[in-house]
Amino acid sequence: MSQNATETTDPAPKPVKNMVPWNERFSYSLSDFACNLSFQMVGTYLMIFYTDTFGISAAAVGTLFLVARVVDAFDGPFWGIMIDYTHTKWGKSRPYWLWFSIPFAIFCVLVFTTPNLGLTGKLIWAYVTYIGVDIMYSAVNIPITSILPSLTSSPQERVVLSTIRQFMGTAGAAIITGITLGMVAFFGKGSTTSARGWFIWALIVGVIVVIIFGIVFKNTKERVQTKSSRKSIPIKKSLRALRRNWPWAIIIFINFIYWLGMQTRSQVTVYFFKYNMHNTALASIVLSLQFVSLIAVVLTPMTSKWIGKRNTMLGGMILAVAGQLLLSVGAGHLSIPIIIVATIIGYLGTGYVSGLIAVMLADAVDYGEWKNGVRAEGIVTSFSSFSAKFGMGIGGVITGWILSGTGYVANHAQDATALHGIELNYIWVPLIGFALSGIALAFYHVDGIEKQMLSDLAVKHAKENEEDAEAAEENTK
Incomplete structure (x- = not known):
C-alpha cells in the first residue's frame, strides 16, 4: 500500500459514481468492434490464406508467427510506455486512435495482398506486412484497455463498459468470421481461395475500420484525472x-495461455471442416456461433456482482473445457449435432472470460498505485496486447508446426496422420490452455481487498487534487 494511503487519518470519502453516458459507452464499445472486425479476419483466416492462396508452406507460416512474437516482446511495452509519456489536449490514450487507425487499416489490406513474387519475395512480403499489422494493432488496441481506468473510477461501471465493449467486440468477430468466406467467394467469382476476392474484401473492411475509429475518438473522454494522469x-x-503486482502477473499469464488456445482453435476451424468433415460451408456457420457468447457477455455484470469477477x-473456463471435451466426442463420431452443441457450450464459457480480462487489468492499475504509489495505465495494460498476441503467435507456431509435422498438403485430401494433427489443434491444445487458465485463477484474490483498495485510493486522490489546487492558486498570486 502506498505511504500516503496508510498515513492519512481523514475519513474515506464516498466513491464517486462516475457514470459514463450511453452514447460514450456505445462509442467506446465500437473500438473493440473495429479491432475484431479486422484482426479477427487476420487471426482466423491468414494461415489458410498463406497456405492455400499465397502458396507459403505451413512450417514457414509457423516460423513467421514466431518471429512476429519476438517483435511483440518490444512493441507492446513500447506503446504502453508511449501512452504513459503522452500528454495532449485529447488525453493520453485517445490520440492513438486518431494517429494510427489509417496505418493499421492499410496494413490489414496489405497482409491479404498477393504480389507476383517468387518464394523468397513472398516470404519477405509476408514478414513485412504481418509484422506491420501486428505493430499497428498494438497502437490502436492497447489504448482500448489503457483508457478504461480513465473513463470511470467505479468498479461496477468498468464492468458495464467492458461488457458492452465485449458484446460489440464479439459481434464484430462473429460477423467477420461468419461472412468472410462468402464475401471472398462473391468478389472472387465463386472461389474461397481467390487472391482478388481476399484483396477486395480486406479493402472494404479497412475503410470501415477507419470510419469507426474516427467515431470512437470523437465521442470518448478521459474524465478520471489524477496527479499521474496530468503529466508524463x-x-x-x-x-x-x-x-x-501479482494480480497483473496472473491476468497477463491467463491472457497469454487463453488466447493461445483460442487461436489454435479458430485458425484451424476451416481446415477441420474442409478436410476432416468435408464440409467447408459448415465452418462459417460454426464460426458465426460466436454470437452465442453474447448471452454470457450480457450476464457478466450481474454474475460478477453476485459471485465476484x-x-x-x-x-x-470450466464451461470452455467442458465444450472442448464434448467437441472431442463429436469429432470422433463425425457428428455435426454434437459439434454444434459443444461449440455453443464453449462460446458461452469464453463469453464470460473475454469481457472480464480488461476489467481485471484495470483493477491491476489500481492495485499497482495502491501497492507502489504509481499509477501507470499504459505500461500495466500494454502487456494485455502483448500477452494476447504472444499467445496467438505461439498458437500459430504450434498450429503450423503440427500441420507440417503431420504431413499437411494444401488443397489435397489429407491422410489419417494429417487429419489427427488438425484435430489436435482444434480440440486438445485449446483445452489445455483453458484448463491452465482456470488453475491460475485460484491464486487471484483482488475481489476480497477491492473495497479497501478503492477507499484508500479515493483518499489519496482527494489529497493530491487538493494539493494541486492549492499550488495552482499560489502560482496565480
Whole structure:
C-alpha cells in the first residue's frame, strides 16, 4: 500500500459514481468492434490464406508467427510506455486512435495482398506486412484497455463498459468470421481461395475500420484525472507499478495461455471442416456461433456482482473445457449435432472470460498505485496486447508446426496422420490452455481487498487534487 494511503487519518470519502453516458459507452464499445472486425479476419483466416492462396508452406507460416512474437516482446511495452509519456489536449490514450487507425487499416489490406513474387519475395512480403499489422494493432488496441481506468473510477461501471465493449467486440468477430468466406467467394467469382476476392474484401473492411475509429475518438473522454494522469510519467517510474503486482502477473499469464488456445482453435476451424468433415460451408456457420457468447457477455455484470469477477471467469473456463471435451466426442463420431452443441457450450464459457480480462487489468492499475504509489495505465495494460498476441503467435507456431509435422498438403485430401494433427489443434491444445487458465485463477484474490483498495485510493486522490489546487492558486498570486 502506498505511504500516503496508510498515513492519512481523514475519513474515506464516498466513491464517486462516475457514470459514463450511453452514447460514450456505445462509442467506446465500437473500438473493440473495429479491432475484431479486422484482426479477427487476420487471426482466423491468414494461415489458410498463406497456405492455400499465397502458396507459403505451413512450417514457414509457423516460423513467421514466431518471429512476429519476438517483435511483440518490444512493441507492446513500447506503446504502453508511449501512452504513459503522452500528454495532449485529447488525453493520453485517445490520440492513438486518431494517429494510427489509417496505418493499421492499410496494413490489414496489405497482409491479404498477393504480389507476383517468387518464394523468397513472398516470404519477405509476408514478414513485412504481418509484422506491420501486428505493430499497428498494438497502437490502436492497447489504448482500448489503457483508457478504461480513465473513463470511470467505479468498479461496477468498468464492468458495464467492458461488457458492452465485449458484446460489440464479439459481434464484430462473429460477423467477420461468419461472412468472410462468402464475401471472398462473391468478389472472387465463386472461389474461397481467390487472391482478388481476399484483396477486395480486406479493402472494404479497412475503410470501415477507419470510419469507426474516427467515431470512437470523437465521442470518448478521459474524465478520471489524477496527479499521474496530468503529466508524463518517466519510464523508470512507470515500471514501478509492476513491482509485486501479482494480480497483473496472473491476468497477463491467463491472457497469454487463453488466447493461445483460442487461436489454435479458430485458425484451424476451416481446415477441420474442409478436410476432416468435408464440409467447408459448415465452418462459417460454426464460426458465426460466436454470437452465442453474447448471452454470457450480457450476464457478466450481474454474475460478477453476485459471485465476484474471479469466480465468474473461473466458471467460464470450466464451461470452455467442458465444450472442448464434448467437441472431442463429436469429432470422433463425425457428428455435426454434437459439434454444434459443444461449440455453443464453449462460446458461452469464453463469453464470460473475454469481457472480464480488461476489467481485471484495470483493477491491476489500481492495485499497482495502491501497492507502489504509481499509477501507470499504459505500461500495466500494454502487456494485455502483448500477452494476447504472444499467445496467438505461439498458437500459430504450434498450429503450423503440427500441420507440417503431420504431413499437411494444401488443397489435397489429407491422410489419417494429417487429419489427427488438425484435430489436435482444434480440440486438445485449446483445452489445455483453458484448463491452465482456470488453475491460475485460484491464486487471484483482488475481489476480497477491492473495497479497501478503492477507499484508500479515493483518499489519496482527494489529497493530491487538493494539493494541486492549492499550488495552482499560489502560482496565480
